[in-house]
Amino acid sequence: MTSPSPAPVRATLPQLRECPGCGLLQQVPALEPGTSAYCARCPTILRRVSAHRLDHMAALAIAALVVLAVMCSSSLMSVETAGIRHVADLFSGPEELVRQSMAPLALVVLFVTVLAPLARLAGMLYVLIRAHERHPPRHLRRVFAVAERLRPWSMIEVFVLGVFVAYVKLGDLVTIGLRTGVYALLVLTILLVWLDSALDREAVWERLDHDDRPDALPRAGPAGAVGCETCGLVSVAQAEHGDCPRCDRALHPRRRDSIQRTWALIIAAAVLYVPANYFPVLSVVQLGASQPSTILGGVEELIHTREYPLAALVFFASIAVPMLKLVGLSIMLIATQTGRSGWLRDRTRLYHVVRFIGRWSMIDIFMESLLGALVTFGAVITIQPGVGALAFCAVVILTMFAAETFDPRLMWDAAATGASARTVAAGAIGD
Numbered sequence: 001m002t003s004p005s006p007a008p009v010r011a012t013l014p015q016l017r018e019c020p021g022c023g024l025l026q027q028v029p030a031l032e033p034g035t036s037a038y039c040a041r042c043p044t045i046l047r048r049v050s051a052h053r054l055d056h057m058a059a060l061a062i063a064a065l066v067v068l069a070v071m072c073s074s075s076l077m078s079v080e081t082a083g084i085r086h087v088a089d090l091f092s093g094p095e096e097l098v099r100q101s102m103a104p105l106a107l108v109v110l111f112v113t114v115l116a117p118l119a120r121l122a123g124m125l126y127v128l129i130r131a132h133e134r135h136p137p138r139h140l141r142r143v144f145a146v147a148e149r150l151r152p153w154s155m156i157e158v159f160v161l162g163v164f165v166a167y168v169k170l171g172d173l174v175t176i177g178l179r180t181g182v183y184a185l186l187v188l189t190i191l192l193v194w195l196d197s198a199l200d201r202e203a204v205w206e207r208l209d210h211d212d213r214p215d216a217l218p219r220a221g222p223a224g225a226v227g228c229e230t231c232g233l234v235s236v237a238q239a240e241h242g243d244c245p246r247c248d249r250a251l252h253p254r255r256r257d258s259i260q261r262t263w264a265l266i267i268a269a270a271v272l273y274v275p276a277n278y279f280p281v282l283s284v285v286q287l288g289a290s291q292p293s294t295i296l297g298g299v300e301e302l303i304h305t306r307e308y309p310l311a312a313l314v315f316f317a318s319i320a321v322p323m324l325k326l327v328g329l330s331i332m333l334i335a336t337q338t339g340r341s342g343w344l345r346d347r348t349r350l351y352h353v354v355r356f357i358g359r360w361s362m363i364d365i366f367m368e369s370l371l372g373a374l375v376t377f378g379a380v381i382t383i384q385p386g387v388g389a390l391a392f393c394a395v396v397i398l399t400m401f402a403a404e405t406f407d408p409r410l411m412w413d414a415a416a417t418g419a420s421a422r423t424v425a426a427g428a429i430g431d
Contacts (some may be wrong), residue, residue: 011032012202014030017227020044020232021043021348022039022041022344023413028047041345041412042345043352047202049200052198054128058128065121067187067188071184072091074089077167077178077181079375080174081381090181091110093366093370093372095373100372105389111153113155113156113159113366119146123143127140127204128204152400155359158359158360158362158366159185160189161313161317162364163370165367166366166367166374168302168307205231230244231247258406258410265398266402269399276388276394277295277392280297281386281392282383282385282389284383295319298364317363318361318392322399325357325399328353329402335347336410336414344415348408354403359400361399
């Protein structure tokens with residue numbers, strides 16, 4: 001006797017959504033698997049419906065956890081020079097940073113490469129397995145919310161590029177070989193990208209909350225309706241205060257103190273950006289002679305060795321991206337506070353770009369932690385991380401928090417308020 005085949009993915013029901021990019025309340029129509037719905041006013045994606053079932057996503061999560069365990073228990077690279085051989089695994093970089101009195105930097109590297117991916121995959125797998133129960137327990141919603149919040153801080157795909165840059169830079173200094181952990185890292189990156197692109201998060205939320213009826217919501221947003229920033233549910237009865245009835249997160253029409261908090265984070269990041277580029281991020285000690293290298297100096301070295309694509313990658317990730325985040329967020333804040341109405345769609349698109357690219361600046365930090373762990377050959381050659389790396393890591397984290405703190409809907413609110421004020425002023429002058 002054969003078991004019945006799983007039900008295919010069906011079209012979604014119409015639902016009311018608040019655009020997280022511009023704040024427009026709008027009706028999202030029924031969507032077929034493999035299609036997406038965009039905001040009618042700005043370039044924000046409101047929903048992307050996956051053609052994959054949730055059990056497919058659970059299988060991917062299991063595979064990713066297994067590969068993560070292999071990567072953590074295997075060595076990544078080995079180097080050899082002057083008859084001395086060193087092998088590094090995933091934890092060698094943080095251990096070397098601790099020995100160099102950079103424990104905060106070691107903790108960040110360990111969190112974004114091991115702890116955050118592990119917690120996120122474990123939480124997601126737990127939710128996907130128990131979501132098939134007839135009445136999923138309510139605590140699954142909190143677990144899924146935490147797993148989603150960890151998504152920007154799981155930087156396995158960024159770590160891959162850091163390993164690649166370290167491999168190229170070491171090619172001229174020592175004999176280097178790739179071990180099992182690197183291949184596991186590549187497979188894990190593919191699985192995580194596949195999981196992130198194929199998972200229908202709204203389908204998970206709907207499966208966890210059978211009391212939610214998207215088709216029963218009104219077709220137009222009533223005054224005071226609020227969309228939850230965590231699960232996307234538009235609440236009508238508890239718009240002004242209280243918690244989301246689906247995920248229990250506090251409801252706010254807009255992120256609290258968004259402008260002030262974002263300015264504070266940007267100013268702190270801008271202050272640290274100076275020492276991050278002035279002080280060396282690493283020093284190469286060869287035969288007793290120390291050669292400090294800044295971020296820009298590392299790019300110049302890659303250009304000197306004719307590694308032009310790699311030099312462009314490091315320049316973009318370590319110099320251009322932090323500057324773009326600081327300038328871009330400052331422009332959005334100033335435009336919001338002055339009530340500018342021009343280029344709203346472009347500013348919203350800029351916000352999405354800034355939020356997406358922020359994590360990629362960690363390439364340099366990962367490279368330096370690996371170089372410090374691998375190249376420790378005493379008086380022959382040793383690579384030591386510099387204080388500039390600590391400042392640069394702080395810049396990356398602060399700008400990531402700033403992008404998450406800023407509420408792009410405020411740009412549209414300010415533009416609408418400014419337009420109304422100008423209309424009233426023009427009417428008063430006409431009278």
